[in-house]
Amino acid sequence: MGGVDGTVRVEVLGPLRLLVDGAPVEVPGPKRRAALALLALAEGRTVPVDRLVDALWSGGVPDSGRQALHTHVSRLRTLLGPAAERLRTRQDGYRLELATDELDLAEARALLARARVTADPAATLPLLRRAHALWRGPVLADLTEVPPIAVAVADQERLRQEVTDALVARAVEAGDGADVVGLAAAAHAADPLREPAAVLLMRALAASGRPAEALRVGREFRRVLADETGLDPSPALGEVERAVAGGAAGAVGPDPPARPAPATRLIGREEQVGALHRLLAQERLVTVVGPGGVGKTRVALEIAGRDEAPVVLLAPVTDPGTLPHALAAALDLEVSRGDVLAACLALLGDRPGVLVVDNCEHLLAGARDLVEGLLAACPRLAVLATSREPLGLAAEYTYRLAPLPLPEPGGDAAAAASVAVFLERARRARPGPAPGPDELRLVADIVRRLDGLPLAIELAAGRLSGLSLADLHARLDRALDLLGGPRTGDARHRTLRATVEWSYQLLTEDEQRLFRHLALFPDGADLATAEQLAADLGLGGDPGGVLARLVDASLLDADFTGATRYRMLETLRAFGADRLAAAGEEPAAEALLVRWAVGLTGRIRVGLDGADEAAADAALRREIANLRAAWRLARRRGDLDAAASMVVALYEAIAYRDLVELRGWAEELAADPALAAHPRAVAVLGAAAEAAYHRGDTTAAERLVRAGLARDPASADAWYCRMVLAVVALARGEFALTVEQSLVGAALGGEHRECLGIAALAAAYGGDLDRARALDERGTAAAVSPSMRSWAAYVAGEIEGLAGDLTAAEAHYRTALRLARGAGATFLVGVASVGLLAVLARAGRVHEALRGYTRVVDGFARTGNWTHLWTTLRNLADLLRTLGDDRTANLIDAAADRAPDAPAVAGVRPVPPPDGPVPDRTEILRLAREAVGRAVQPGTSGERSASR
The missing domain is CATH 3.40.50.300 (P-loop containing nucleotide triphosphate hydrolases)
Structure with missing residues (x-):
């Protein structure tokens, strides 16, 4: 057990930053920066070469992809200097070894975890303030076109929300509510429909001696929630209101026989x-x-x-x-x-x-x-x-009894009970010095992969008598057989496999079959899915009874949070998969999982296209891990029918949701040569073109739709291509072509879709407002799903804004936002927000507009949608120019003018050339955020305009 020379720190909670021995190091090139980010985000885990190559070249891996990756890794080692040994080559990939304090994301998680287990609110405040300060701006904004990074960025935003909520809550409990009122207000403004943020703001205001304002926040939240979603708040809001109104600050004989004597002390229980x-x-x-x-x-x-x-x-x-x-x-x-x-x-x-x-x-x-x-x-x-x-x-x-607590990713591994058990048993197997940071990271990964099961951990630590820690870690894929105990005593405890086998053999044949097949679901299954699987397997009796028996036998865990869901420990999943293969059922079971995914995505497609869109959106987000597994199985098995069915069924999700991973599936499938002869090739190419459009590559989008239309320009599936061709033409300012393609698409796909709205936008931008209104009215009348009704309302807002009726435009935009938020259509939330902010600025409500720009800019940056991000930034530039910030406005416009993925804008006045080079995208985002921050400070023109 030893260490390495050189200190290194990678920061991903903002623009990517690398520091070696305390000094910043420039990481040139988007591919190299993305590789470093992916390795850092893995938090000490090995990232397979195939995964890195697929991520870096998501549009299609070149023949030289592996060699190019090797070159990037080699250059990263050079940049790491004395810390180069931290970037290790493994048999199947690369691993960047970072301690908790060497990765800001891990540090934030660790600080939050420590705060959660600290009873004294005052003692947690420094921890949470440190965690909150780790965010430095838009997270990895220049790398979000890489799908895994975009997914990670969304997770980090949720972590930031958790840290902010915890900081506000603990500050109120510690009597420092006045210090966090601004933070609570900003969190509430960033997501006005999130009830916990509203409740925390109320508590902070009440603790600051401002109960009237606290109650006003509650009333306004009730009104906005009802207006935009038609829902009522939870009872928690009423409880806080009652507490505030009531004056509660911060609301809220012979010798006994010998007993078996344990040989070791009990840890973590x-x-x-x-x-x-x-x-x-x-x-x-x-x-x-x-x-x-x-x-x-x-x-x-x-x-x-x-x-x-x-x-x-x-x-x-x-x-x-x-x-x-x-x-x-x-x-x-x-x-x-x-x-x-x-x-x-x-x-x-x-x-x-x-x-x-x-x-x-x-x-x-x-x-x-x-x-x-x-x-x-x-x-x-x-x-x-x-x-x-x-x-x-x-x-x-x-x-x-649950397994032992696992170390938080990036947290203090030694503080976790599972790690403490491993270390104590390891000292008995091989006495020696205390482990260093590198060894602790390995131990943390070992106990995670063993599910925190004490028996598995003890057996693993015992293997250190003959294996090094690294050797043990490398062989954990064989944990069920590797972890054997002494060849004496109870045979059930000789190996981990034998321990699981003991429970398995107590099951009936039907219970064993269902257990084996459920092992293929990485995120478990809901009750309906498990019952359908039981029916597909032809099990006798009530499937619910079989499931209950598996739960009773501790081979399944039933989660009753929301809809009932059944999950397995990873150790049990591995055993189930092994038994599935041993029974010769693996191909059939994989086919069942793929068939389930095809059926589910088909139902989701119908739901997203109908009035119950919100439920379909929730189902999609809930099952994404299982769908991912099914997608990879379909691709590995060469099941082109299933893959095409899934991509086409998820078209609405690709177009209107922040699930960037799904866009990668579409582009991956479009690049498959076998697709050429498939009957759904036109629809798949249209979906891939939509994905390319969302990441700003209109050239690739047009190439894909042209290829699709060349196959069959008149089929119903050609609608997908016509629609994308229309939005590409709209982005280029080709309004006549936009109208033409949109109307053809409407004839093929139906007027209930967005085609008429796109035609209406082109007509409006081209100056024909009467025709625009007529087209949008047709689309509104046909719209069924909330997202299509939101789209029609957004288009109406654009038309009325061009007509100068700002009051009507604002009403349409707010309707669009309400419908889109309720349906989970995050893309529509973004574009409707852009329109609303522009109207607010024109109406003189400058401060209100400025507050919204940061949220919208960050949203488009997270999903890599630079086409719409450039439009947003241009609108912001216009607003900044009226406030006297010509320098930032000119830099934004100059960067947009030079960006290949920025939409064409008619009548743009010449932008004075900047004094120096045009900033890159990361710098532009930083400048925009800083400009907004300056503008909303008290005493600035933005503040004065808002107060008129």
């Missing part, structure tokens, strides 16, 4: 032991359930030791008839004649105490009868049982 002690004081029967290896016996023995309770060990017992003898042995009772159980019950009598009955699952019926008899005959006795499934008695309280 203090909370569970305490909870079980409290339960045993109130309940007659408490059964600790959980998967094999989770530590049920060890926790029970800890309680038995503290309470001096006898322990009935059932693991060695195979005959239910000998259970009374096992009880007698635990009580140190010798019965030479007569009824053994009666003698045991007489001994226990009505004395108070606790009895532990361990490992009941393989003798469930007999153990149930034994415990039932004990409870009936011994009125003051409490029984603590352990089992992989409940006993099924009426008096039973089921306590499900």
